[in-house]
Amino acid sequence: xxSKTLPGRLRESLPAYAFLAPWLIGLFxxxxxxxxxxxxxxxxxxxxxxxxxxxxxxxxxxxxxxxRYQHSLVVTFTYVLLSVPLEMVFALAxxxxxxxxxxxxxxxxxxxxxxxxxxxxxxxxxxxxxxFGADGLVNQVLGTVGLDGPGWISSPDTSLFTLVLLxxxxxxxxxxxxxxxxxxxxxxxxxxxxxxxxxxxxxFVHITLPLLSPIIFFNLVLQIIGAFQAFTPAFIVSGGSGGxxxxxxxxxLYLYQKAFGSFEMGYAAAMAWxxxxxxxxFTAANFVMGKRxxxxxxxxxxx
Amino acid sequence: MSTPVRQRxxxxxxxxxxxxxxxRAANRQGLMSRRTVAHAAIILIGLVMVYPLVxxxxxxxxxxxxxxxxTSLVPKSPSLDNYSAGWSGPGAPFSVYLLxxxxxxxxxxxxxxxxxxxxxxxxxxxxxxxxxVLFGVMLGTIMLPxxxxxxxxxxxxxxxxxxxxxxxxVVPKFLGTEAFFIFLMVQFIRGxxxxxxxxxxxxxxxVFQIYLRIVLPLLRPALVTTAIFSFIWSYNDFFTALIYxxxxxxxxxxxxxxxxxxxxxQSEWGQMFAMSLVTMVPVLVAFVLFQRRIVEGxxxxxxx
Numbered sequence: 001x002x003s004k005t006l007p008g009r010l011r012e013s014l015p016a017y018a019f020l021a022p023w024l025i026g027l028f029x030x031x032x033x034x035x036x037x038x039x040x041x042x043x044x045x046x047x048x049x050x051x052x053x054x055x056x057x058x059x060x061x062x063x064x065x066x067x068r069y070q071h072s073l074v075v076t077f078t079y080v081l082l083s084v085p086l087e088m089v090f091a092l093a094x095x096x097x098x099x100x101x102x103x104x105x106x107x108x109x110x111x112x113x114x115x116x117x118x119x120x121x122x123x124x125x126x127x128x129x130x131x132f133g134a135d136g137l138v139n140q141v142l143g144t145v146g147l148d149g150p151g152w153i154s155s156p157d158t159s160l161f162t163l164v165l166l167x168x169x170x171x172x173x174x175x176x177x178x179x180x181x182x183x184x185x186x187x188x189x190x191x192x193x194x195x196x197x198x199x200x201x202x203x204f205v206h207i208t209l210p211l212l213s214p215i216i217f218f219n220l221v222l223q224i225i226g227a228f229q230a231f232t233p234a235f236i237v238s239g240g241s242g243g244x245x246x247x248x249x250x251x252x253l254y255l256y257q258k259a260f261g262s263f264e265m266g267y268a269a270a271m272a273w274x275x276x277x278x279x280x281x282f283t284a285a286n287f288v289m290g291k292r293x294x295x296x297x298x299x300x301x302x303x
Numbered sequence: 304m305s306t307p308v309r310q311r312x313x314x315x316x317x318x319x320x321x322x323x324x325x326x327r328a329a330n331r332q333g334l335m336s337r338r339t340v341a342h343a344a345i346i347l348i349g350l351v352m353v354y355p356l357v358x359x360x361x362x363x364x365x366x367x368x369x370x371x372x373x374t375s376l377v378p379k380s381p382s383l384d385n386y387s388a389g390w391s392g393p394g395a396p397f398s399v400y401l402l403x404x405x406x407x408x409x410x411x412x413x414x415x416x417x418x419x420x421x422x423x424x425x426x427x428x429x430x431x432x433x434x435x436v437l438f439g440v441m442l443g444t445i446m447l448p449x450x451x452x453x454x455x456x457x458x459x460x461x462x463x464x465x466x467x468x469x470x471x472x473v474v475p476k477f478l479g480t481e482a483f484f485i486f487l488m489v490q491f492i493r494g495x496x497x498x499x500x501x502x503x504x505x506x507x508x509x510v511f512q513i514y515l516r517i518v519l520p521l522l523r524p525a526l527v528t529t530a531i532f533s534f535i536w537s538y539n540d541f542f543t544a545l546i547y548x549x550x551x552x553x554x555x556x557x558x559x560x561x562x563x564x565x566x567x568x569q570s571e572w573g574q575m576f577a578m579s580l581v582t583m584v585p586v587l588v589a590f591v592l593f594q595r596r597i598v599e600g601x602x603x604x605x606x607x
Contacts (some may be wrong), residue, residue: 006432013431015510020437023422023485026478031444034455041454048458094348097341110594111349114356116607117590117597121539122557123579126564127359130370130572137358140374169352173607180602222605229448232541236561255450260546265454272450279448 042270047263059270069271071246072254075160079250080227083167088219091171092212095178096204109179112172119170125236129153132162153237156247163233163248174219181215182208210295217294221286228279231256251275363577370572386581389574392559393566394551397578400559404538405585407472407555411537412530414476415484419529420522422479423488424514428500444482449542457546471547472540476533484529487604491525492518528600531593532607535586556582 017024042059044052063069094112098105118124131137134151142149152158185208193203209216231252234242242249242257255275259268362370364381373379390397425431426438460471479485495518503513519526541557548554554562560582563575590597600606 009432013433016425016429016431016434019421019425019429019510019514021421022418022477023441023479023482026418026475026480027440027444029459030456030475030478030480031447031452034452034459037455037458038451038453041458048461094345097345100338100341102338102342102345108345108349109598110590111353113598113601114587114590115352116601117535117586118356118583120541120607121583121586122541122560122564123582126560126575126579127355129564130576131355135371137355137374140372144374173601173605176598176601177605218605225446225448226607229450232557235541235545236564239565252450256542259454259457265458269454272448272453276448276451279446283446 038269038272041266042273044266046266046269048265049263052266055266059267060274062267063270063274068246068249068254072242072249072251075242075247075249076228076251078160079164079167079230080224082161083164084220084223084227086164086168087171087223088174088216090168091175091219092178092216094171095175095182096208098175098179099182105179109172109176113176114172116170116172119166120232122232122236124166125233128162128166128233129237132158154244156243156245159237159244159247163230163237166233167227167230174223177215177219178212181212185211213294214296217286217290221283224282224286225279228275228282359576360580363573363580365573367571367573370576385573385577389563389571389578390581392574392578393563394554394559397559397581399552400554400556401581401585403469403553404556407469408534408537410469410473411476412533414473415479415481415529415533416526418477418479419481419484420488420519420526421514422485423492424518426485427489427492428497428513428518429510441482441485444480445486453546460547466547467550467553469548469553472537472543476537481533481536483604483606484533487529487600487606488522488525491522495521524596527593528596528606531589531596532600534589538585 041052043054043056045055045058046052098108102108115124129136132152133139134154136152138152139149150158152162189211190203190207193207198206229252230250234248234250234253235256238244238248238253240253240257242253251271252275255268255271258264258271357376358374361376361378362373363385364378364383365373366380366382366384369379422441426434426441456471457466460466463470465471465474499517499521500513503517508516539557540555541561544555544558545561548558551562560575560579563578567574
């Protein structure tokens, strides 16, 4: 192997490249080249109708003075920082309870998972729009106990929270992952701790959580990346506007409005790159902070 | 997965003695009541979660006037009017949209299964120049937000004259853009014994024959998982369709629902619910049929 020249090794690589050909075409044609192009567009004024015109950092500078843009950042961060922890805590709590050796776990798991399966669909967003409408289901239920609820979706104070709730409602997917992780925790470790006199809380904090931390980390990274890109619920619930008063103007929704509403493709491309940086930043921060709390059993043993 | 506490105290006869009999009995009783509480909590949360869906189902059989002012789950005078009116809907009958969506889903499944299994076989079984780098790039694309390529992809597809066709929705799937599935299959193929490949090679099979005759049949569980998730994702995909499809006769199911919402406003909730439920049926059927595969897929890879 080592004695072979590079051309020889390249020739031997040809069959593999034949297998990889469709993916490689996609990688270059649909990912790498578009990435380079969109980076270029982000420095231009580009309306699709005319060729892009270079204008340097103008799009990025514009973000600094674009109130709606900054508002969309606030909305998105609020959404991510509220919904992801809530969803995770809920998912973990339910997984722990389901893992208590209850019968019919498979059934409950299925019931809890269905909202995750449907949650991103237009149909559920339509349902949400009715449930939290002024005379929707929630207010009808409140009415039966004599309470007069607000128009949850039509009020800028509450509309975002209906979308947070929609995401929390979909805790089934991370829960299934937690449940699989909990199954991996050997029962004898917990038993041993019990024999040593550790109570439930201690066992949970000192054994279950550390052993589960890689899974918590995995879910956290995945959910944050997903939440930053949420689009359909906000689009449907607000009828594409991000209203009322821009209270549901998600980052991706504003990007969509700029790109396909007013055809400011250059600005939208710049927004996309900032979104990538934000997501990459969060993911990197997760990994850095993860070193402190994520416990990899194998790693510790290797030391 | 190994554990931090490698050596639990040996379970000699003396160990249980430290827990007195009385406490153990009490523990068992505590366990019973804890289970009851756990059960109750699980059922309660489950009911709250499912309630909106069941309520939607029951409302779809009621006239819109009855939907408002009733939290009941039993329709007073059930009728199928919403379904018949909704089905003929604004624009084309709903069957047109369903067929559009199912066509796209079928092509997506074929595309993902083909392109991803080919790439996965190369990554898992073949050695080639640049393997490590390309594998890293492939993993990186899984995390990449679609928005970063969106604008340029749109302008490319527009230049190709593909806007308002299904090509932008389908062609990328034949080019392995859903790299998650490649990763899934690589992991699966790595678990298959290499001896099978070698035996086939001795019998005179080329790499492609090994892929076709040995790996592909054994890969079936991963292919089924890929097919199911391809179906659900592509069926529910609203964003891509929103951008590329506008011809009313070519709308996919999510787009059709959305125009329904826009054109009938708040006035036809009954019909909207009926059609929303219709659009959920294929996904729910897939879930019922492949529940285990779906749950395993989520549990092992985080696919949704």
